[in-house]
Amino acid sequence: MRPTDQIKNYFKNVHVKTNPKVNRAILDDLLDRLDAAKGRRKHALQPNIWRRIMNHKATKPTTAAAAVLIAGAVIFSLLAAPGVTLADVIKPIFEAKTFAYDMHVGGEDHPAMRDLVSGNRIRRTMPDMPNMVLIIDTDAGKLLRLDTAGKNASIINISGEVERGGRNYIGFLRETITRLKADPNTVQKKPFYRQLDGRKVIGYTIGNDLEGKDRDRVTILADEKTGVPVQIDLEWGQENFVLKNMEFDIPVPEDQVSITAPAGYKMQKTDIDFSKLSDKDLIESLRVWATYLRDDGTFPPQLLKQEFIKQMPLFREKVGSLPIPDAEKEQLGKYYLQGMMFLQICYTGKMDSHYAGAGVKLGDAGKAIFWYRPKDAKTYRVIYGDLSVKDVAPENLPK
Amino acid sequence: VLEDKLLVWKVKRGDKKALQRIYEKYKDDMLRIAAGLLTEPSAAEDAVHDVFINFIGALETFSLTGSLRGYLTTCVANRARNLNRSKTRHREVGLDRIETFDSRIPRPEQWLLDDEAFRQFCNAMAELPYGEREVVILRVQGQMKFSTIAAMQETSVKTVMSRYRYGITKLRSLLNGEVSK
Numbered sequence: 095m096r097p098t099d100q101i102k103n104y105f106k107n108v109h110v111k112t113n114p115k116v117n118r119a120i121l122d123d124l125l126d127r128l129d130a131a132k133g134r135r136k137h138a139l140q141p142n143i144w145r146r147i148m149n150h151k152a153t154k155p156t157t158a159a160a161a162v163l164i165a166g167a168v169i170f171s172l173l174a175a176p177g178v179t180l181a182d183v184i185k186p187i188f189e190a191k192t193f194a195y196d197m198h199v200g201g202e203d204h205p206a207m208r209d210l211v212s213g214n215r216i217r218r219t220m221p222d223m224p225n226m227v228l229i230i231d232t233d234a235g236k237l238l239r240l241d242t243a244g245k246n247a248s249i250i251n252i253s254g255e256v257e258r259g260g261r262n263y264i265g266f267l268r269e270t271i272t273r274l275k276a277d278p279n280t281v282q283k284k285p286f287y288r289q290l291d292g293r294k295v296i297g298y299t300i301g302n303d304l305e306g307k308d309r310d311r312v313t314i315l316a317d318e319k320t321g322v323p324v325q326i327d328l329e330w331g332q333e334n335f336v337l338k339n340m341e342f343d344i345p346v347p348e349d350q351v352s353i354t355a356p357a358g359y360k361m362q363k364t365d366i367d368f369s370k371l372s373d374k375d376l377i378e379s380l381r382v383w384a385t386y387l388r389d390d391g392t393f394p395p396q397l398l399k400q401e402f403i404k405q406m407p408l409f410r411e412k413v414g415s416l417p418i419p420d421a422e423k424e425q426l427g428k429y430y431l432q433g434m435m436f437l438q439i440c441y442t443g444k445m446d447s448h449y450a451g452a453g454v455k456l457g458d459a460g461k462a463i464f465w466y467r468p469k470d471a472k473t474y475r476v477i478y479g480d481l482s483v484k485d486v487a488p489e490n491l492p493k
Numbered sequence: 494v495l496e497d498k499l500l501v502w503k504v505k506r507g508d509k510k511a512l513q514r515i516y517e518k519y520k521d522d523m524l525r526i527a528a529g530l531l532t533e534p535s536a537a538e539d540a541v542h543d544v545f546i547n548f549i550g551a552l553e554t555f556s557l558t559g560s561l562r563g564y565l566t567t568c569v570a571n572r573a574r575n576l577n578r579s580k581t582r583h584r585e586v587g588l589d590r591i592e593t594f595d596s597r598i599p600r601p602e603q604w605l606l607d608d609e610a611f612r613q614f615c616n617a618m619a620e621l622p623y624g625e626r627e628v629v630i631l632r633v634q635g636q637m638k639f640s641t642i643a644a645m646q647e648t649s650v651k652t653v654m655s656r657y658r659y660g661i662t663k664l665r666s667l668l669n670g671e672v673s674k
Contacts, residue, residue: 097661097662097665098633098661100665101629101633101661101664102583102633104614104668105525105614105634107610108525108608108610108611109608109611110521110524110528110605110611111605111606111608111611112520112521112524112604112605112606113603113604113605115605116603116604117520117604119514120516120542120545120604121513124516124545124546124549125509125512127546127549127550128504128507128509128512128549128552129507131550131552131553133548158636181522276543278547278551278568278571278577279543279547279571279572280547281543281546288609302575304575304578308575308578363585400611418521436552
């Protein structure tokens, strides 16, 4: 007999023995869900919660205790049958023409930006940089930077890969929800209620249960009565964003989102160009981190866009006080920003990447601190502690 | 195939008996595939249960173009791959301890019952690299074409056939005399 046939025979003889009680319970659960799917019941499809409760360490001690929990969960789901459905909650996100929201990159405790969105235009302001206004035209791939104190303006090219990162977060949210709804691995969690800023909100989470780069989840908290979203948490790969203080279909005057500098502003030339980023930008940015932002000369503990944003006040404080000409300070700022944008391309482009620079000192040529595989490339680009870079085959990557 | 098309048609109209038939017809095969891929019964149980749940959730827009068995197998394989990626990542950072079939603590309500032959099967599959394991399981158990598996793995048919050959050889060696019984 051929080896393949022997294995086939072996597989055929491996019998699956299942617990009849669990078989029945799962079947009942599926039949119940079929009912729900056909609209015969009000509550929405939920993940296989009951069996997970049964298997959870906290409920292991007795099945009787688990049964009580299951009964509780069932009663809760009946009591909590929501009047506001997921469809109600996502409707304003998909139908509104204009939006305003506070955007926290990296979590609620990170500084917020305020976005005013109308079509392909975004007006972005930051409370800790009161003199700066950014107006982004995502169609044209242009960013207008206004210095309201000095009445200076400059245009930055953001076309190409990075344009996706200068995105309208509502557009990105729409894409994410659409993608998750079509993904067979998406689990729609049970809706939940919570108090948020003094009012009761209903929450829906859709997405997968994965962590790290494969994490893909959206949680929408909406007013319990109107269904209008009040907060949205987006967990996407290594990034997470929180949208708060949301407003839909608000009036947005054209001049607020115009890509032309207002009268009285002086146009300045800038050599910042986000359309041609490379790992050289990240290298220079890492040099800034280790030289100016870290007291011990090491690289940052983690390399995330949100950390760059979080440490901007520190950057201003440290670099601002250096006894060097303003042009050099501006150059360091450019490196810092371009490195952050390159990192964003790595993550939004889902390039396979890894950071291992925590605790490594600038100059340590023996330690790889970051590596990534450019799109369609067969080898990885590996950056070392002395900020040299090499192309390395996957099998030779650092362990 | 005709029976499956009829069953799907009925389930889409809310026929519980049709869903019960699909469940009873395919649950054992799907559990075997998931256990072979994930080599950990609790993860396999979750994967299969989730696939059936998602199947119901997608009924409104679902249209059976090939075989139902093939569709369910693909869903199980996708789910298993995601779970495996997640598990591998946790293992890399040392947050997760690998629990083999042998070392796990019996859970109060397990779907898959402990069985010597089945345990041996899981342990043998666990010795194969994931790529080879997937090819062997999907080919032998899922009856999939090499070209379909190659598309799933985003690699060439030649690579898939080579993984299959290596996988079969290793399995024969691991299972020693068991395969010729």
